[in-house]
Amino acid sequence: MEEEQEQALAPGQGDALLIVDVQNDFLPGGSLAVSHGDAVIAPLNRYIDLFHGRHLPVAATRDWHPQRHCSFQSQGGPWPAHCVQETEGARINAALRLPGDVILVSKGTREDRDAYSGFQDTELENRLRERGVKRLFIGGLATDYCVLNTVLDALGLGFSVCLLEDAIRAVNVHPGDGDKALARMVEAGARGITFESLA
Numbered sequence: 001m002e003e004e005q006e007q008a009l010a011p012g013q014g015d016a017l018l019i020v021d022v023q024n025d026f027l028p029g030g031s032l033a034v035s036h037g038d039a040v041i042a043p044l045n046r047y048i049d050l051f052h053g054r055h056l057p058v059a060a061t062r063d064w065h066p067q068r069h070c071s072f073q074s075q076g077g078p079w080p081a082h083c084v085q086e087t088e089g090a091r092i093n094a095a096l097r098l099p100g101d102v103i104l105v106s107k108g109t110r111e112d113r114d115a116y117s118g119f120q121d122t123e124l125e126n127r128l129r130e131r132g133v134k135r136l137f138i139g140g141l142a143t144d145y146c147v148l149n150t151v152l153d154a155l156g157l158g159f160s161v162c163l164l165e166d167a168i169r170a171v172n173v174h175p176g177d178g179d180k181a182l183a184r185m186v187e188a189g190a191r192g193i194t195f196e197s198l199a
């Protein structure tokens with residue numbers, strides 16, 4: 001019984017890894033730092049090695065805002081300026097070992113629209129479909145914003161989702177937001193997993 005479950009979970013044909021917004025501005029020292037956000041990097045590198053080693057697609061999203069983006073406080077939005085295109089803060093952290101053939105998707109690129117989901121106004125769905133992806137293993141930052149919205153969109157689009165519980169961290173603007181987001185994702189059909197559950 002136990003073994004059967006593990007086999008079903010092990011990444012294979014039709015699976016892809018999707019890493020959300022592991023950018024300097026969301027890490028300690030960044031302009032919209034997620035506390036302990038850097039704790040996702042080591043586990044994500046293990047997932048990258050696993051997927052890349054099996055020749056399975058690895059995708060990454062980045063928040064990629066123009067200088068006067070509507071989500072910035074200077075423009076009446078809720079957030080400090082963050083992930084401004086071509087700045088150091090917008091760079092995906094160098095410690096993350098993304099493969100050379102990563103599927104890289106930029107979101108929130110329009111001044112007048114925000115995008116918490118990696119699927120919003122991007123080519124992500126097409127890029128995954130053309131690789132035959134049916135199930136996504138999703139981790140990154142932040143649990144209560146971009147991970148939440150990316151996971152809900154993925155499920156809505158018909159992908160199965162395994163949520164990497166050991167490779168996500170929350171902003172927690174309100175205490176408990178991360179836990180609430182986790183519950184919503186599981187309620188919507190995401191399966192919470194850890195790296196150990198794959199081994």
Ligand code: VGL
Pocket residue numbers: 021026063071079116141142143144145146147
């Ligand atoms: C995010 C707030 C603003 C995220 C992006 O990546 O979770 N959060 N922009």
Ligand code: ZN
Pocket residue numbers: 063065071082083108
């Ligand atoms: Zn943003």
